[in-house]
Amino acid sequence: MCQDFSRLPEIIARHRQSSESLIMILQDIQQEYHYLPPEALTLTAETLAVPLSKVASIATFYNSFSLKPRGKNIVKVCLGTACHIRGARLIQDQLEHKLGISAGETTSDSEYTLEAVACVGACAMAPVVIVNEKYHGSLNVNKAAKLLKRK
Amino acid sequence: MENRFHVRPELCIACKSCELACAFTHSSLQGQPGKSRINIKVIKADESRLINTPLICLQCDEAACATICPTNALQWNLETGALVHHDLRCVRCHLCVAACPFGNIYFDPVTDYPVKCDLCDGDPMCVKFCPSGAITWLPLTEAEVNRIQPEINEEADTD
């Protein structure tokens, strides 16, 4: 895959050039590319003078980072306690079935990435699914299935 | 009063008593003799003459082995004046062995840790067992008078 990394220096330059900014820089890179390309990690490490191994360590330690390319649409199923006891597992099963992938995977056409996340803090409307940053609450299996624009 | 080794190769008869004394002094807990920290090197000077030289750590003031050690495993024992290698701090990087300009620190083939003279807590056994007086343990001033070390350096410098 050929990708344009010309925006990387600009993203990094937005932050204070200190290792303190590392996590936030990676978040911004992920925002832009939907994942963390190895090139981005290398450049970040060089710019901030942080060892590459530490950058890789951070990129894999925290949940929100992905080193694998993700789909165009990110579907997050909340598995917080409130959602769990209101049947989040059913919703997850349904979405997995519908997309034909397990949580954490991306469909072969790169349209959807399904992620199971711990609490998103919208517990009052459990169970919750977030599609591309938009919250959908008080779901049931059928409503959840309709969130995906595919048969 | 601080003492120093005073080595006189011309007196050495290569009996290796010093090596044995050292090896037994540094026996393992199980009673296995350790690797000797003193080494008698026998070199053919010419067709008719062999030179026997007991070689032992000089406890250099600015020791290369201690300087290069990345984990400070070599530390001075201020009581005995010995630069002592602490296995517990060692990460076996082999740098000290390579750094010693005289080859007086080696690897123990069994434990793979570097070994060097620790002056036997201030009472070197090799000296006690040397029958010919080739290696003696003299007060600093006396040893200094007889010392040939500066000449070695001078020699090395002109090389």
Add this chain to the structure above:
Amino acid sequence: MVTLTINGKQIKAPAGEMLLETIRRQDIEIPALCHHAAVEPFGACRLCTVEITRQSWDGWKNYVTSCLFPVEEGLIVQTHSSEVTRIRCTILDLLLASSPNSRVIQDLASEYGILASSYVVDAAGDDCILCGLCTRVCSELGMNAIATVERGRLKKVDTPFSEPSASCIGCTICAQVCPTGHIRFEERGLKRKIWYKEFKLIACSECGRSLKLTPEMKQYFSERQQLPEDYLEQCADCKQKQTVDRFNRIIDRSEEVI
């Protein structure tokens, strides 16, 4: 100096010293797999856990890892009380389940009477117990070639992207400090392979024997410590020969003078 009681015996120890060192100085055996004097204490393996209490605690006890706990005046320490042994046994039992093939773990566990793990054994489990010694010494040296990736049970030690790391100098100390021998390296003649990377080893300029040093190590350390480069070129044996040779010449000269 502080005074404390270890297993009923009154002991003096320098203030600021970690309890583990004090205990070990008493010739009391306590296992500690993540501990190495060359790096800061870490507290990951928890095997050095001991029981502490004080006269004033009224029977209340606490369990602390001795590698990280500085000695305190009036502390009463038990290194092998039944609860401590139970904690240690459980940890060894757990380690034996996750690293069933490790000799070190097997031996240590059998010392505590555990011959087989009572938990679900991960047959594919490797010998790494994530003690962090390798990454810590690597970082201490300033290389940072390896670090942990992922977290929890997926955590492992690796180079970035599992590729040869530009910062690795092939010193193998990660393997040297590894308590279970999980990190391996290959060394044949003047070649060394570690962490997906191949190194040439420096040969003794006299006899050609391996110095067990890579040129990268030589460059890094001689620069860092400002040592003459020729200090790192010959093996101990050849250097001794040279020393004797010099002796020889000096003696010759002095004889001439006489």
Add this chain to the structure above:
Amino acid sequence: MCIKNSRQLKQVQRDFLTRDKQFTRKALICCGTGCLANGAQAIVDEFRIVMKKKRITGFSFEAVRSTGCHGFCEQGPLVIIEPEGIFYTKVKTSQVTDIIDTTIRKGVVIERLLFTNPVDGQKITHYPEVDFFTHQQRIVLRNLGKIAPHDIKEYIGNGGYAALDKALRRMQPQEVIDEISRSGLRGRGGGGFSTGRKWQTCADVESEMRYVVCNGDEGDPGAFMDRSIMEGDPHAVLEGMIIAAYAVGANQGYIYVREEYPLAVIHVQKAIEDCREIGLLGKNIFGTEFSFDIRIARGAGAFVCGESSALMKSVAGEVGEPRAKYIRSVVKGLYDQPTVLNNVETYANVPIIIDKGANWYCKIGTPKSAGTKVFSLVGKVRNTGLIEVPMGITLRRIIFDVGGGIIDDRPFKAVQTGGPSGGCLPDSMLDLPVDFDTLTANGSMMGSGGMIVMDDLTCMVDVARYFLEFLVKESCGKCVPCREGLYQLHGLVQKVCAGQGSEQDLDRMEQLSEVIVRGSLCGLGQSGPNPLLSTLKYFREEYLEHILHRRCPAGVCRDLIIYTINEKCTGCGACVKPCADVAITGEKKKLHVIDQDKCTQCGACMAVCNFDAVEVH
């Protein structure tokens, strides 16, 4: 504009109030995450569009406020018309014109938009009359749902930053610490450590540099108190932090916010910028000698980063692995300097304590746990949402008075507090007063305030399994008891869920738990077995039922249940579609059947059936 003295601050407040008086009515639209998800932004936009069309006197754009969370997320989007306090729930964009024409212009109430009391079916007109709100005492949440969180003038207009002014001008740092100590405020992050004592310790350590850090990494699943406060009243948190910094002598602060809370990040960021602009952050705050600044550190998804030492590592841009805290972080914390770390709610309590005094504050709540506590009341309870109650209130009053009881009037089974570090309490404990010490003594803990209510359809073994699964995923992996112990513990519970457990397994769970509690490095492991231990203690029969009779009474554990369709089936076919296993067959309008060989007991059919025709055994 830069506020340099008390007079200028008062002026800003007066200006705001004068402007506010121009409006005969105001519309407060809740724009918390819950209401936004239900389309609150569209309501705000619609208000503005309609208002553009109709010119109304005494009402302008500024009178339409997008506020923070009211807490009653269940009923969103919420619109409140001030000054009457008329409370509209589940508002749709199509109804906005009506609201403007009828209520805002004429002050007439629209019946059908009112909230219906689920208990007696009565319509309730005014906001404070709703049961959900009557039993609450809102101190920390005083501004939530009342002010627009992104406007600093509204905060000042409502008395904000007066406490900071008082502290900086009329109190010595030591007096501030004494006041907080006397108030009896305890850390709201869960531990319940005395805030005053913490500040005192930090101030007493000799150091050039000190830090003040706010823990907004609300990782407990089932909790969103901090989120709502940061989103709805960020200035209260900042004011608390600045006062703390003044008290301990810190010049740099950090506020650590979860990345999962994008709105909170935006609002806090805006609040920080506004503060800098008017001189409440930066050099010479309020024209005094005191300088302090705050930076945001965004978390990236790691529960363990709620632990203080891990959080501080994360702030410094490192992997969030905890360290042993034999030297406490208040002495040696961020960058090894003395650091005060409190959570969002704790800081939000500070301004009002300084403002109204410790004597006023410590009269609220119980003698040992002063003040109020914010909870996120969720799960199988009717009124889910964010609540604030005085300490010492019983669980029963929270669940049945504020929460309105259990959904569908099912029997109450348990309430979970304290998240993955807390425990589950059964109905025999419903009359326990809620305070730090009572909950801990009974095997649960206050935690940061997640309160999850469970009914008889919740399997307690499954709940224990759920929390352990969560912790196994979230364990940083540094120490053995937590990494391997919780994993094995999860395996043992899983075995029970699968009907393969034995009674000995229960003993082994308890033994292993004890070692994990004693042997783990940080709080995550040390408290990790709590959900298991508390369910084992209070719901042991349910475990035994799984083991001895291979039965899951709640009908949750998939290996122990079967689904069947009874004669109530109308043959509507709703269950066929979600059945991933294609196990349900039947003709239209005729009784459907589940093929037990194909069924994987996912329960999707039961979840969608509108006729109670799917049964679980």
